[in-house]
Amino acid sequence: MSLMSPALRPYFSTAGLRHGARAAVPAFPGFIMFALAFGAAAAQKGLSLGETLGLSAFVYAGASQMVGLEIWQKVWTPSTILTIMTVTAIVNARMILLGATLQPWLRDEPIARTALNLFLITEAGWLVSTRYHNEGGRDVGVLLGCGIILWMVWIAATLGGFFAGALVPEPRRFGLDLVMPIFFGVMLVPLWKGTRAALPWLVAGVVALIVHALVPGYVFIIAGALAGVAAGMLIE
């Protein structure tokens, strides 16, 4: 045990950055697909290139970017900004779990580097880095290298998707106006862990439909998502 502990102390190396970038390659296809779909959907929705890239670069969280498009406005008021902020917070609340599991690894890191590492955290990057950590790796450079390369892939693919989406004539003919819900439906399949685990989803969907029928605006997303969380907490 005492011989093992020095090797298991977290450290940082630039060689780790390269290692992390290589380890992230299996996550590229999923990232590229999602960012292409987002870029195309944003162009369809009428967002400018700057708005689309701004969302990808600074928010950098695919699901909330997609949901954000649903709520996007041509003209903003304080209340629509508050709505999109609340919806984004709820959609991204699951990231709290990712950060919590990384805490022991980052405990002794300089704050600035941890701030950057956490900005770059995504589910895919977390999976890659956690696998490395579980195999005994402690180089924080791997986490950062993985985060940086995935962020760059995300931006590049957003750009590609935006131009693809903006250039298609008559997008409705190709179903592109519904690329967001169809892509989300596809993303649901790998999340499937049996009917029991999916019960909260059903609750979320039903509550969203009811609220959508009764209340104008986008409260239905918040109500549905919160109902799903509540159901998840109640179902053992």
Added chain:
Amino acid sequence: MNTATIIASPWGSVLAIAAMAFVTYLCRIAGVVLMSRVRITPRIERGLRALPGSIILATILPVVIDNGWPAVAALVAAVIAMAVTRIDIVGLLAGLGTLAVIRALG
């Protein structure tokens, strides 16, 4: 017209992106900050695990139903294609293709 509450473009979009980026970053750092103070109980963890699928259904069900049966058919086709092949581009193209065919015929 209540112009006082309207935020002039392009500042509305800038503010919206900044607000989204801010709360997303809070979510990213919250786990690390909270871990030293609060314990994430199994119950809270179960709730958060149900979140991704719940968000997806809560977002797409009303949108798809508003767009009528062709959208429902496209969604079903996309999910089936994805479940069979496990390749997300195949699922997406099956959905868009189904919608395109239905619209071309109708």
